[in-house]
Amino acid sequence: MQFAKNLSVILSGVAAVRSTAAAESKDPYSHLNARPGSSKPVWSGHSCPLPLLLILFLILSTLSTPAFAQDKPIALKGGKLLTVTHGAIENGVIVMQGGKITAVGAATSVNIPSNAQVIDTTGMTIYPGLIDSETQLGLTEISAEQTTNDLVELSDEIMPHMHTAEAFHAESVLIPVARMNGITNAVVAPDGKDTLPGQDSFIQLAGANATEMLLIRDNAMPLNFTGDQRRNKGGFDKQKFPATRMGLAAQLRQAFIDAEDYKTKWAEYDRKKADGAQNQNNNKDKKSEPTAPKHDLKSEALIPYLEGKKTIVLAAESPSDLQTAVSLANEFKLKFVLNHISHSQPVLDYVASLKVPVIVGPIYEAPKEDERYDAVYSLPAQLYKRGVKIVFASYSAHNVRNLPDQAGFATAFGLPYEEALKAITINAAEIWGVADQLGSLDVGKTANVVVANGDPLDVKTDVKQVFIQGRAIPMIDRQTQLRDEYSK
DSSP: OHHHHHHHHHHTTHHHHHHHHHHHOSOTTGGGSBOTTOSSBSOSSSOOOHHHHHHHHHHHHHHTOSSOOOSSOEEEEEEEEEOSSSOEEEEEEEEEETTEEEEEEETTTOOOOTTOEEEEOTTOEEEEOEEEEEEOTTTOSOTTOGGGOOOOOTTOSBOTTOBGGGTOOTTOTHHHHHHTTTEEEEEEOOOTTSSBOOBOEEEESOOSSHHHHEEEETOEEEEEOSSTTOSOTTOGGGOOSOOSHHHHHHHHHHHHHHHHHHHHHHHHHHHHHHHHHHHHHTTOOOOOOOOOOOOOHHHHHHHHHHTTSSEEEEEOOSHHHHHHHHHHHHHTTOOEEEEOOTTOGGGHHHHHHHTOOEEEOOTTOOOOTTSOTTTTTTHHHHHHHTTOOEEEOOOBSSSGGGHHHHHHHHHTTTOOHHHHHHTTTHHHHHHTTOTTTSSSOOTTSBOOEEEESSOTTOTTOOEEEEEETTEEEOOOOHHHHHHHHHTO
């Protein structure tokens, strides 16, 4: 196909080097020392030809460019564009330049730059990169191996001063796996075993290092009230506070009261310090410098949330937990979105009355004994019918790639197709404050674009190419390497 032929030019041999290396070695990093077309590694105790060293150096330098940005204009021509915000465009053209979308429209109306690399995408579907609204990407590698897990700090239940950005592992092999199915951005959140486990980060799934991939540090914070946070495991003799939901609520309330008091003390200190400086300027009696309050990282971390500057992600499963958690959030005037309400069907009208977005998923969760078989599957549609803005999340590191399948599954239980697509694109971008950059194919937005051979919500669809900031990402991951290795 012409699309595949053109695409290979953009990748400039990088994918070819990697796929050949993967077929010749079980080592996932063997592309760094394998010679294309040879069964021997480049470095095997013998000198390496200088031209080959120079080629490899140039390739690696390109991959580790400090600014992850597009090199030259790229035009995708002839495909079906799912713009999300202004419908579908048959036989469309999208132009990407400087990491941004510079033109979108029908092929007959878009002027393609003369120096652009034009890719024929006839028969393909093109849509914006997908956004997963809660993952654990970069915080875990092998679930059963604790040395690879940085999911949550269990030494205390109140840990708002923990930052996922400081544990994010940009080299995780799970990131390319997610990317292969069109996910380009995600929220990274700590595990839910603490009531306040730390602060989320918003990432893009490509970059030379963690700094480039972390787009927003501390963009939100989970507040978990599902009952799983109780320290009542392992028998009565091992219980400790908080062992009940009463304890969870009391502990949370005290944390926010302490933060409010901390904020007041610092405001008073700043006032006294300013008054002292003013008196000195007016040649009045100089008073001793006020003593600054002792820094408290926990309270400092909570202040932006108490001020409504950042979003709390409020997690509660049952109706009673949901109402308790919402009451607590309202007590401190917290701005929040809802999460994990899969089993709150009896109070969906109450949920709608809150007029806040809801993160749904994973949609594959089994219903409770007293629920209908489709209680979880139909939840997105039920929320949409009540006017609630929804987004989808995988709540995983290993199954992020299934995000579009969740949205597609929800359409079988009443969620309109357009709303399902919005829930993994523009809705998510709006909730996380990046709608001016992501979530749709609009001029001026970041060129995170997916090219696939079919409907993005169809499990049979195969993603052919992902562009992040206008750059074609090698479509290779640990799974494709293993496939190539063992299918020889």
